[in-house]
Amino acid sequence: MTQNSELKTNKPIPYGRQNITEDDIAAVVETLQSDYLTQGPKVAEFENAFAKYVGAKYAVAVSNGTAALHLCTMALGVNEESRVITTPITFVASANCVRYCGGTVEFADIDLNTALLSVEKVRELIESKPKGYYSGIIPVDFAGNPVNLEEFRKLADAHGLWIIEDAAHSPGGYFIDSKGQKQLCGNGQFADLAIFSFHPVKHIATGEGGMVTTNDEALYKKLLLYRTHGITRDPELLEENHGGWYMEMQELGYNYRIPDMLCALGISQLQRADAGMARRRGIAKVYDKAFAEVAGIETLQTTPAALHDDETGHAYHLYVIKVQDRKGLYDFLRGHNIFAQVHYIPAHTMPYYRNLGYQKGDFPAAEQYYSECLSLPMYPTLTHEEQEFVIEKVKEFVQK
Numbered sequence: 001m002t003q004n005s006e007l008k009t010n011k012p013i014p015y016g017r018q019n020i021t022e023d024d025i026a027a028v029v030e031t032l033q034s035d036y037l038t039q040g041p042k043v044a045e046f047e048n049a050f051a052k053y054v055g056a057k058y059a060v061a062v063s064n065g066t067a068a069l070h071l072c073t074m075a076l077g078v079n080e081e082s083r084v085i086t087t088p089i090t091f092v093a094s095a096n097c098v099r100y101c102g103g104t105v106e107f108a109d110i111d112l113n114t115a116l117l118s119v120e121k122v123r124e125l126i127e128s129k130p131k132g133y134y135s136g137i138i139p140v141d142f143a144g145n146p147v148n149l150e151e152f153r154k155l156a157d158a159h160g161l162w163i164i165e166d167a168a169h170s171p172g173g174y175f176i177d178s179k180g181q182k183q184l185c186g187n188g189q190f191a192d193l194a195i196f197s198f199h200p201v202k203h204i205a206t207g208e209g210g211m212v213t214t215n216d217e218a219l220y221k222k223l224l225l226y227r228t229h230g231i232t233r234d235p236e237l238l239e240e241n242h243g244g245w246y247m248e249m250q251e252l253g254y255n256y257r258i259p260d261m262l263c264a265l266g267i268s269q270l271q272r273a274d275a276g277m278a279r280r281r282g283i284a285k286v287y288d289k290a291f292a293e294v295a296g297i298e299t300l301q302t303t304p305a306a307l308h309d310d311e312t313g314h315a316y317h318l319y320v321i322k323v324q325d326r327k328g329l330y331d332f333l334r335g336h337n338i339f340a341q342v343h344y345i346p347a348h349t350m351p352y353y354r355n356l357g358y359q360k361g362d363f364p365a366a367e368q369y370y371s372e373c374l375s376l377p378m379y380p381t382l383t384h385e386e387q388e389f390v391i392e393k394v395k396e397f398v399q400k
């Protein structure tokens with residue numbers, strides 16, 4: 001694949017995809033031949049490696065990112081009385097986890113420059129209500145661009161709120177705090193809990209899979225309990241003890257476990273995470289440069305994160321451009337076998353949330369962003385030729 005004309009007849013270029021190596025396959029096969037397909041040693045091994053990677057004290061591996069979010073809202077005690085603030089520009093699971101526990105989702109608008117949940121809008125919302133009205137905030141490191149959690153934490157502390165960081169897009173991402181320190185996404189310094197997803201389009205792919213990270217031991221223990229039906233065998237927690245077989249179901253939990261084969265795959269993938277991140281940032285740089293001077297293409301601002309001009313804490317799950325004729329560009333690219341995607345249709349405009357009282361027009365920045373955004377191919381195995389082809393086609397459409 002060296003010539004662009006050849007690319008047109010070649011395999012489709014998606015917006016994101018997994019990278020599975022021989023080592024990954026060997027790791028899965030080895031686990032398949034071991035004593036444990038689930039509840040075995042690979043789970044803790046994956047958790048420990050992941051906790052280390054993001055700089056958190058505890059990690060709990062689960063069946064997917066949505067289950068991770070649900071465990072978080074359960075552990076934080078979300079119920080019918082809870083009102084939780086999140087962004088409309090996210091995958092719906094960030095909001096749905098509040099509904100699973102019967103709570104109310106309160107959207108707040110984004111900052112149009114970054115497409116991240118606006119701290120100012122959240123502040124306005126919180127200050128417009130009496131103390132105690134809201135329970136928590138779920139900011140999302142959208143596209144891999146880390147939110148400034150230090151600012152959200154200050155706000156949350158002033159009003160007694162908890163924070164779940166939805167870091168599904170940002171393992172390996174970081175922002176620079178007010179003391180000049182790198183703060184890795186999911187490191188638990190500012191958020192009470194953080195979640196990750198291992199869906200194939202995400203950085204680390206296990207097919208299905210997710211992780212919760214935290215520095216809070218009490219929350220950690222709750223996550224463990226709820227992951228497995230609310231059942232415990234921990235002698236310190238048991239109310240009675242009848243013998244070696246004895247266990248108690250103390251709460252209503254779920255089966256949100258992840259099998260050992262997938263943890264083995266995750267461990268193997270994690271060993272290449274830094275290389276994958278470097279490649280993603282390299283791809284972003286090429287796009288940035290290619291589009292910098294092109295009238296009609298806008299890119300998103302990155303959270304001020306760089307210690308040096310050359311560095312970025314952006315984890316680049318997505319590379320988003322904004323164009324006026326988004327549908328035109330989307331269709332044009334598809335015609336050339338480039339499968340760009342739109343992230344996201346604002347959650348509050350989904351029929352489910354409209355039935356709960358939201359309407360179009362409620363969050364103008366989110367809706368404007370949605371009308372223009374398009375995510376271009378961004379994944380470590382995207383070749384230079386493929387990227388050049390994408391750039392050429394985007395420019396061809398915008399400049400015609």
Ligand SMILES: *Cc1c(COP(=O)(O)O)cnc(C)c1O
Pocket residue numbers: 064065066067090091093094140166168169196197198199208209210
């Ligand atoms: C992918 C994703 C999730 C959910 O993860 P699954 O593993 O697909 O359940 C949650 N939040 C965001 C922002 C995501 O992109």
